[in-house]
Amino acid sequence: MAKNITTQEKDYSQWYLDVIREAKLAEHSPVRGSMVIRPNGMALWENMRNALDQMFKDTGHENAYFPLFIPKSFLSKEAQHVEGFAKECAVVTHSRLKSVDGGVEVDPESKLEEELIVRPTSETIIWDTYRNWIQSYRDLPILVNQWANVVRWEMRTRLFLRTMEFLWQEGHTAHATKEEAIDETRQMLDVYATFAEEWMAMPVLKGMKTASERFAGAVDTYCIEALMQDGKALQAGTSHFLGQNFAKAFDVKFQDKDGEHKLVWATSWGVSTRLIGGLIMTHSDDQGLVLPPKLAPTQVVIVPIYRSDEQREAVLEYADGIFDELKELGVRIKVDDRDNYNPGYKFAEHEAAGIPLRIAVGPRDLENNNVELARRDLKTKNIESREGLGSRVKKLLDDIQDELFEKAKTRRDEMTSEVDSYDEFKNVIKEKAGFVWAHWDGTPETEEKIKDETKATIRLIPLGEGEEGKCMVTGKPSKQKVLFAVSY
RNA sequence: CGGGGAGUGGCGCAGUCCGGUAGCGCAUUCGCUUUGGGAGCGAAGGGUCGCAAGUUCAAAUCUUGUCUCCCCGACCA
Numbered sequence: 305m306a307k308n309i310t311t312q313e314k315d316y317s318q319w320y321l322d323v324i325r326e327a328k329l330a331e332h333s334p335v336r337g338s339m340v341i342r343p344n345g346m347a348l349w350e351n352m353r354n355a356l357d358q359m360f361k362d363t364g365h366e367n368a369y370f371p372l373f374i375p376k377s378f379l380s381k382e383a384q385h386v387e388g389f390a391k392e393c394a395v396v397t398h399s400r401l402k403s404v405d406g407g408v409e410v411d412p413e414s415k416l417e418e419e420l421i422v423r424p425t426s427e428t429i430i431w432d433t434y435r436n437w438i439q440s441y442r443d444l445p446i447l448v449n450q451w452a453n454v455v456r457w458e459m460r461t462r463l464f465l466r467t468m469e470f471l472w473q474e475g476h477t478a479h480a481t482k483e484e485a486i487d488e489t490r491q492m493l494d495v496y497a498t499f500a501e502e503w504m505a506m507p508v509l510k511g512m513k514t515a516s517e518r519f520a521g522a523v524d525t526y527c528i529e530a531l532m533q534d535g536k537a538l539q540a541g542t543s544h545f546l547g548q549n550f551a552k553a554f555d556v557k558f559q560d561k562d563g564e565h566k567l568v569w570a571t572s573w574g575v576s577t578r579l580i581g582g583l584i585m586t587h588s589d590d591q592g593l594v595l596p597p598k599l600a601p602t603q604v605v606i607v608p609i610y611r612s613d614e615q616r617e618a619v620l621e622y623a624d625g626i627f628d629e630l631k632e633l634g635v636r637i638k639v640d641d642r643d644n645y646n647p648g649y650k651f652a653e654h655e656a657a658g659i660p661l662r663i664a665v666g667p668r669d670l671e672n673n674n675v676e677l678a679r680r681d682l683k684t685k686n687i688e689s690r691e692g693l694g695s696r697v698k699k700l701l702d703d704i705q706d707e708l709f710e711k712a713k714t715r716r717d718e719m720t721s722e723v724d725s726y727d728e729f730k731n732v733i734k735e736k737a738g739f740v741w742a743h744w745d746g747t748p749e750t751e752e753k754i755k756d757e758t759k760a761t762i763r764l765i766p767l768g769e770g771e772e773g774k775c776m777v778t779g780k781p782s783k784q785k786v787l788f789a790v791s792y
Numbered sequence: 793c794g795g796g797g798a799g800u801g802g803c804g805c806a807g808u809c810c811g812g813u814a815g816c817g818c819a820u821u822c823g824c825u826u827u828g829g830g831a832g833c834g835a836a837g838g839g840u841c842g843c844a845a846g847u848u849c850a851a852a853u854c855u856u857g858u859c860u861c862c863c864c865g866a867c868c869a
Contacts, residue, residue, distance in 0.1 A: 321862080334859085334860075649829085
């Protein structure tokens, strides 16, 4: 079984790569750190995108599109922002090639007057644009999102988790008041958390980043953090309160009701194809991908089983009847009527692809008016009556969605510890991994020391009040426990 | 970008030490038999051995460079 997939126990990293290959989600391209997203992977991303997009629209946002290329001078306008991204930018310096003995080389004559940066994120070009869109308080708020690709010149890449080019959405909003901008930041964090939990069935914790983990140019960075099966944390989404940093840098002011000219308040927020990596490492197993029904491109696959042509015809007719019934109920379903693979092969293939439910129908089922129903997540098989199948399948898909979440949440909770001493902390991080709550004195020095000594970083500071205590390292006062983990 | 490992038909690998006609399994194509957990038999197709230089009568094999992937570090969504 699953003969092409390394077990999680043997090598989790290799397992992750094998699952992606066997589920045909993506593959490496000839360009270092860049991937080809295959149709299965793109269909999954499209479902995620559609769900998120609707959530953005429901909260009053509109989509727009800004350029891929950003003039170099824009990047230097916000000091923190430059510092954060300078080291990982792709730069366009020339505009054409010329032929040289059978090959091509960069034409030195085509050197650009001002070099262009391939966007690592779009704050700069968007704020340069917003300056022209905003004059009055009546122009605010601006609630815009864009779906785009961005490029960050990464040293070390992993499919979906960290690639040089990736797909994402970036929301960029402009507000008249600080309070409104903070509300927006928090609202979008909630949207991300809801999406992660209700659609991806991936439990997340919400919180705020420390200064060292903050987005370059933000006043505060909020995040959702998920815990993967191997005990490492994954930052799954971020929402930034940008204060007036970009408004200052790009001189974006509005005339308020009181006639005063004021700087605009800003937010930005994003999630990326990295979420697919999180999805894989939350639910999948040694047989391959496991997908939550709400995001699965195909929710149910019907595998017909037959010997003779007469049987084939009868079975396919039976299968088509089921297909029609479920299709009518809004289930994403397909019939795998390929004749060149036997059922066992198809079973294995659909399991690797993570299709939540499989219905097998053969002559025996026709005779008894049954189907065989198999759950991908539990690997169970049951004979079920054909009568009322549609509504039971619908219910089952809902159950799977809920159970995947509960299972992931239980695992997350089991892998979450709370410690009071640094020795205990070091031991837990080393032996058990997972999330660890502990007191921290709030200084970057202590944070850095912990990171150097244990590889664990502060994933988030919880929102709201916590119980006071003493830092596990320095013994200095701590306002609340913060969440540590080794992360991706 | 540093350390380690790897690159040979679509996939997984042997061959490399010790240079001498490029092989195996799976997959693919055709035919027949099969089909309730990755089918069987027969036939066929497919590879400038990552790429580029060099050494040699001769290079998958030796040398140098370079690209890509995996693991570990530094950096990051």
